[in-house]
Amino acid sequence: MTRTSTETRLERLDLLATRLKSDEPLILKDIAAELGVSVRTLSRDVAILRERGLPIEADRGRGGGVRLHWSWGIGRMALSYREAVDLLVSLAIVEQMKSPILMANLAPVRRKVMASFSPADRSRVQKLKSRILIGRTASVDVQENYTPPQAGPVERFHEAFLLMKVAEIDYRDDKGTRTRRRIEPHFLLLNYPIWYALCWDRLRNDIRTFRCDRMRSVSLVEETFRMRPYADFKAGLEGVDLLLP
Known part of the structure; x- marks a missing residue:
């Protein structure tokens, strides 16, 4: 087989695989005519793709339809x-x-x-x-002043919580007063749809609770913290009906 014909076949295989993965209904004779090859040649291409691991099914009867098995892709997902x-x-x-x-x-x-x-x-x-606590749904009164938090601050706070890093936040309280705090995010509490962060506040040198949707900006400090006992935060959970203690 010449170099040109080899490259042509590889390009055809890539094209055929892409068309199959797009879930388009494929009829071999139509694709063969589109690519300028015989149905027999295209059938050999399908056999090669099967050998490479693509679970290709063929319809019986006239038309020569092909498709990927419905389960294709399951078990192939890679997560970071x-x-x-x-x-x-x-x-x-x-x-x-x-x-x-x-x-x-x-x-x-x-x-x-x-x-x-x-x-x-x-x-x-x-x-x-x-470290994640689940309570009941927030009351109607509480939800009235809720606005979905911005993506940027949420992502940085998420990293601080996950990696146990100290964070600086620009926070607006229920009266609209804005303060700059340096916090250790120890626990998260969800009273749907509102998330609360149970933190050690280094400005107040005490336990404080912050609503995540009221964090206007979050920046990470290159400093980690050690977990404080859950008992230290119980006072901040008074009156909270947890689904699991």
């Missing part, structure tokens, strides 16, 4: 460390909220994701779950 942690935390939240939808499948999904971590990271993620 941060994405896997976010997924596990989301699963933990749904489990604690006792959502009746798809509850039967959450445990095996959690185990599979957890198995992808090293033993050291697995222990760290388990501890992270214990």
Whole structure:
């Protein structure tokens, strides 16, 4: 086979694979005519793609339709460390909220994701779950002054919480007063849709609770902190009806 014909076949294989992955209905004779090859040649291309691992199904009868099996892609998803942690935390939240939808499948999904971590990271993620508390839905009065937080501050605060880094926040309280605080975000509390951060406030040298949607800016300090006992934060949880203690 000449170099030109080899390159042509490779280009044809790439094109065919792309068309299959796009979920377009493909008829071999139509694609063969479009590419200027015979149906037999295109059938050999399909066989090569099968050998490469694509689960291609063919329809019987006239027309020669081909498609990828419906399960293609399952088990091939790759998650970054941060994405896997976010997924596990989301699963933990749904489990604690006792959502009746798809509850039967959450445990095996959690185990599979957890198995992808090293033993050291697995222990760290388990501890992270214990730092997220779920309460009841926020009252109508509380929700009236809620506005979804901005993406930038949320991402930086998320990193501070995940990596246990000290953060500086520009905060606006319920009276509209703005202050600059340096905090250690120890626990998160969800009273849907509002997230609260239970923190050690280095300005006040005491425990303080901050609404995440009232953080106007967040910057990270290159300093980590050690977890304080959960008992230190119980006073800030007085009157909060937690779904799990």
